[in-house]
Amino acid sequence: MENKFEEILLSEQVIKHKVQELGKEITRDYIFQEELRVVGVLKGAIIFMADLVRAIDLPLSIDFVAVSSYGISTVSSGAVRILKDLERSIEGKHVLLVEDIVDTGLTLKYLTRNLWARDPASVRTCTFLDKPGRRVVDVKLDYLGFQIPDKFVVGYGLDYAENYRQLPYVAVLKGD
Secondary structure, eight states: OGGGEEEEEEOHHHHHHHHHHHHHHHHHHHTTSSOEEEEEEETTTHHHHHHHHHHOOSOEEEEEEEEESOTTSSSOOSOOEEEEOOSSOOTTOEEEEEEEEESSSHHHHHHHHHHHTTOOSEEEEEEEEEOGGGOOSOOOOSEEEEEOOSSOEEBTTBOBTTBSTTOSSEEEEOOO
16 A cells, blocks of 8 residues: 555654644643533544544543535645534534644634634634645644645545545655
């Protein structure tokens, strides 16, 4: 399988270390809150979020939203569709939105506006990867794993046509 990749961008060990750091930072920032609602963006954020919530030493609950902006392409379409909405109200809750990757910023901007419209106590964002070179709208990233170059990556939850999510590292997919 590794011959399908240009390079391994982030090793399993580097990822584990960063997730532990993020968990400590989030714990410190929310220590005086009653409960944190962690909202993961399916499917890409599931592996990152699973590791992240285990690294947060606070009472928390989880929920998920599912959106689509890629389909089977390696380039975001820019059009965001909600495929699955939250199961529980976030009114009055402190919400941490967990994303796998932010590139154009369109999905994150859409989701944060959508969440704020539900009257939470707060909304912060945590993204595993950031591609600032592709940004077309300004978005605030409260917690950031890694900034990466404008290359299509897979692994650790990120996919190409639903493949490679299970990899414990992040790799750059070879071009066509």
